[in-house]
Amino acid sequence: MERVLKVQMAASLENQGLARSVAAAYASELDPTVEELTEIKTAVSEAFSNAAIHGYPDGNYGNVSMEMGTIKPDTIVIKISDKGVGIENIARAMEPLFTTDTGEERSGMGFTVMESFMDKIKVDSKPGEGTTVTLIKKLET
DSSP, rough: EEEEEEEEEEEEEHHHHHHHHHHHHHHHHOOOOHHHHHHHHHHHHHHHHHHIIIITTTTTOOOEEEEEEEETTTEEEEEEESSSSSSSHHHHTTSSTOOOOOTTTSSSSSHHHHHSSEEEEEEETTTTTTEEEEEEEEOOO
């Protein structure tokens, strides 16, 4: 990747807006459309909230890392990682409406939203070691 920026912040939902802003600032250097910028911010917001909520479910906040770069002048890659509990069944977790939230406050649509706004998403996870969500978006030129 070229032009790499790495950021780490506490896995608190209070930092969700900061994660969105950092991603938007980075992406804006690539001259995206307003719609593309909104899509990037929304996907980052979903990935960050998943890391904060599901990565550290006991409220013992760890950190969420974001790594942003380009693989082509018009393609942005954003990796959002946690060192939390991990995902046992990635395919199941990515199904629409699936959630581990027993409080019924979550809709289970996070991965679906990410997939709808990005050209590709990849999820790597190991139970007990954490999760990395890679978001890839090709911008209009």
